[in-house]
Amino acid sequence: MAIPARPPVPRPETAVARTLLLGWVFAQVAGATGTTDTVAAYNLTWKSTNFKTILEWQPKPINHVYTVQISTKSGDWKNKCFHITDTECDLTDEIVKDVNQTYLARVLSYPAGDVGSAGSAGEPLFVNSPEFTPYLDTNLGQPTIKSFEQVWTKLNVTVQDARTLVRINDTFLSLRDIFGKDLIYTLYYWRASSTGKKTAKTNTNAFSIDVDKEENYCFNVQAVIPSRKANQKSVESTIECTSREKVDFREMFFIIGAVVFVVIILVIILAVSLHKCRKARVGQGWKENSPLNVA
DSSP states (O other), X not given: OOOOOOOOOOOHHHHHHHHHHHHHHHHHHHHHHTOOOOOOOEEEEEEEETTEXXXXXXXXXXXXXXXXXXXXXXXXXXXXXXXXXXXXXXXXXXXXXXXXXXXXXXEEEEETTXXXXXXTTOSOEEEEOOOBOHHHHSBOOOOEEEEEEEETTEEEEEEEOOEEEEEETTEEEEHHHHHGGGOEEEEEEEETTOOOOEEEEESSSEEEEEOOTTOOEEEEEEEEOTTOSSOOBOOOOOOEEOOHHXXXXXXXXXXXXXXXXXXXXXXXXXXXXXXXXXXXHHHHHHHHHSOOOOO
């Protein structure tokens, strides 16, 4: 009895090729019919410094676009950054309206060809951000030292308040205008020849501290809001240092100027005195040489 022949076993390479071909065909059909899946955003993060506030998220869109909405807890959703292909949206102009409010944002995903709020594809995918309260959550920017001076045993330092985009009556407010006495500055200072740091604090913008007369000092400042539970401190400012050579030169200049002034005054006084003496001698000689009057 004849044994029937076995059917040929497909080679592995042929099976893989057929699978890839079928996958490519299905992808083309899906793209042509508009059935490509829309991807929801994730990793929504607030990035805020001195109330300049941007919402960031992932991923980069491929076949979809994003719309960002923002709302207060008791308010309505407002569209921002409508149908964008970026993964960030600047929300500063909304949050500066009331920095004490708590805000919530969400990112909606739409198919790239869908220009409606929902479109034929149904409701868009969306993800909510964490809550954000600007007064509590914005980071403090790096402070700037406006001026400093070491005079004898006093080191005077003035800090420049950063300007923000928060406005009242078309006037931009500074950090001090917004936080008031909640904002303090910490001064870190040390001898230029040493590494041991000392600190001083103020709820104004000016420091005046006692230092050694014959020493140069280096220092920087940091903005702090102690009442916060998080984001209390800014990064420290750049380091500045005093220079006694500059101070000594200035002092020497004033001393030399004072000496020159005194010398000039003495010369003037001496010249006036000599002039008066000479004039008196001339008058005396004229009287002695004058003929006697005959009666």
